[in-house]
Every structure is written in structure tokens, then in C-alpha cells.
Amino acid sequence: MLPLQADLVGGGPLALVVTFVLAALFYAVTLHLAALWVLGDEPHQRAVAVSPVPAAISMFFEAAGPVVVAVLAFGATLVAVRYVYKLTTKGAALLTTFHFAIAVILGLALRNLLSA
Secondary structure, eight states: OOOOHHHHHTOHHHHHHHHHHHHHHHHHHHHHHHHHHHTSSOOHHHHHHHTHHHHHHHHHTGGGOHHHHHHHHHHHHHHHHHHHHTOOHHHHHHHHHHHHHHHHHHHHHHHHHHHO
16 A cells, blocks of 8 residues: 555545545646636636646655655646646646646645644
């Protein structure tokens, strides 16, 4: 079995499902914000279709370290964005870069708010 974050705290399968859903929701919101900024008016269903990719990679490869997770998540999200949004590689790279920038900014802001 892969070492997942919920195994460390003993949360069980429900904790894994809730963590995955919340991560996918977070990535869907940040990807939709990036798509609105980069591409203009885009349906949110596309962001929802892509968001499980970085969420799953974040959970499954968490033990490998943040650099490995970031590289794998960026590459897999780039492929998913290119396929779902039907963009060129250059356009998908731009959207994925903005998505990760927004996710980092919003993630750090939420971390600071919740840790106070």
C-alpha cells in the first residue's frame, strides 16, 4: 500500500475521500480562476474535469517530497489541461503556470489564516 497522509494520523478511508474531494475542489477553483484570466469566459466544468489529476498526485506522491510532487503534478496537469481545454502545448503551459501560481498564493493565504 502506498504511504498516504491519512495513514499517518489514522483517519481511515473516509479521511482519504474527504481529503481528495477538498483538494480537488481547491484545484478546480484555482484552475477556473486561472482559465478566466488567461482564456476569458470558460465553463467551470472543464476545471472540475482536470482537478482530480493534481489532487491525486498530491495525495499519492506526498511521501516523495514537495519538489517531486510539484514536478509530477505540473506535468500531469499540463497534459490534462491540454486535452480537456483543447489547447496547444504553449497555451496549456501558460494556463497551467497561472493555475499553479494562483494555487500557491491562495494555499499560502489559507494556511496563514487557518494556522493563526
